[in-house]
Amino acid sequence: MIGLNKGRYRTRLAETPEDLRAAQELRHLAFHKTAGLDADAFDAVCLHILIEEAASRRLIACCRLLPLPSGAQIGQSYSAQFYELTALASFDGPMVELGRFCLHPDVHDPDVLRVAWGAITAYVDAAGIKLLFGCSSFAGTDAQAYHDTFAMLSARHLAPGRWRPRVKAPDVFRFAARLRHRPDARKAQAGLPPLLRTYLLMGGWVSDHAVVDARMNTLHVFTGVEVAAIPPARKRLLRAVAG
Template identity: 30%
Template sequence: MQLTTATGYARALSPRLVVGMATTSHDVRAVQRLRYRVFVENLGLTALKRADGLDSDEFDEHCDHLVVRDVDSLKIVGTYRLLSPAGARRLGRVYSENEFDLGRLNGLRGRMVEAGRACVHPDYRGGSVLMMLWAGLLDYVRRQHCDYFVGCASISLADGGHNAVAVYDTLRRTHLAPAEYRVTPHLPFPHEKLEAARTAQVPPLLKGYLRSGAWICGEPAWDPDFDSADLFVLLPLANMDARYARHYGVEELAA
């Protein structure tokens, strides 16, 4: 079986899964149902609860939706919402601006893709789906002729926020962006008022970004709807380690 995007890019990755772009309104509704299942039914985010069982907002119609399918059932089991520079121009903003002042990044807007709403079906967790989404995301960035990927990486506050404090305290020492790329949260997460957990447990998605060369761009924002502390992440593709790029089959991104 091959990894295939809507543009025809293909590589063998998995005998059961295939990644590509949603191409129909039926696909988009399936994406929204999956997001609802994960965010509302599994994670209990009641602020997103809706009678139609869909997680949707005004951004969906302006975004491209990366999906991973089970080839036997054709069920969508993973997704990423991708906002291209053209989509951001139509909207007049990116989603992250709900949480952060991105004024210092104005010069990058024409060269950056924003990714968000990443989720994987509970029955398909374990690495393969996330790896395929990540590879598909990087291919999409390249095909948009962009140099940067941006997005919000969420850290659950289910433990009272102690792990979020530990993660931020660790990453600001090791992965903080240069000053010219710093952003400011509209609603800061009060990390200085909480005790850090003894060991920082970095979420898998954020860990993958950091291993690829991403930076965090300042203090976390508090997202009450998702019960999370969110870090704004910026990945210049020039930062990507060549060995890590080869792992995902996208060597050209590290060139």
């Protein structure tokens, strides 16, 4: 379902403790710029997608998926530590949380992201997923550096009221309430993390506030994509890679 071979890259699920450790090592390098292990209790209950160079089998990207049968289990997600997600408890249908998405710091080929999304798409289709969600992270904790991006998100991409997360974390930036200016379009786009940019191209929406995560040195927003609302042209592109 997830195994793809696309040009220079291949994707597969982690199958062994060694596979998981390799993913945890890559995550630590990507997130903290040092050697170590990025690990938590969610690793044991997630599926881990590995993206490797086909020739060398070197791990260059990874992410994890936490499947949930419906919104009734949303409180079991990683995101629920930071956001009050009661509104999504009534979501009817399978959902999956995408987390810990990262690339090796030395890898800059955009095809890696494309292949990773192909593997995620293959899983979403096979599992009948109705909602893809997670936390989209901005580097650093200086919200002012992203004011134009946050203003654009507030104006165009807020979650529907019926699903909108509420504040739970102790340190947040309430950008929807605080930013009323017209954003500079160039700066707004430049500030978008690649993962969030992909979410938005699929019709994704975000929380009205960003969580300040000092431990990870990031700001992040809750992000959701309702699979039924993904534009048909975007679905065709994703499925072409997944096929």
